[in-house]
Amino acid sequence: MDKAGKAAALETLKGVFEESGAVVVTHYSGLTVAEMTGLRGRLREQGAGLKVIKNRIAKIALEGKGGDAAQELFQGPVAIAFSPDPVSAPKVVAEFAKGNQKLVLIGGLMDETVLDAEGVQALAKLPSLDELRGKLVGLIQAPATKVAGVVQAPAGQLARVLKAYSEKDAA
Secondary structure, X not given: OOHHHHHHHHHHHHHHHHHOOEEEEEEOOOOOHHHHHHXXXXXXXXXXXXXXXXXXXXXXXXXXXXXXXXXXXXXXXXXXXXXXXXXXXXXXXXXXHHHOOOOEEEEEEEOOEEEEHHHHHHHHOOOOHHHHHHHHHHHHHHHHHHHHHHHHHHHHHHHHHHHHHHHHHHO
């Protein structure tokens, strides 16, 4: 990689570290091209991405974020999964790692916080942003539905009473 390529890669990584809610660091040794493509596809569906990176450029891009613990994550063949949502990338990568022993979770970064493999697994168990939004909308709509049912109930009872009287008079 020439100097211009390294500079571009450095700027790209700086952007990834700044804009991502979470960055998951993995070792990918032994994964086939098809497996990597499958993982990339799953991540893309969730609005996340995967990049194979050079460790030295990643360490420079971090600019001291997370201290020595973050620097230690970047050793060996490293690929990072990242997403604006702090849960999407960890969830997809953790699920993929369960089914494929060749992908090893090393740790992760959330802003200044460095996570170990268990921290990434814990993050993966949280509901995603879309799931939380759905639950919130459900909670907001539930009281309105109950109010409508309560308001409608007396009218329904009155209609049943009137129908009963009309059937009684007809008989």
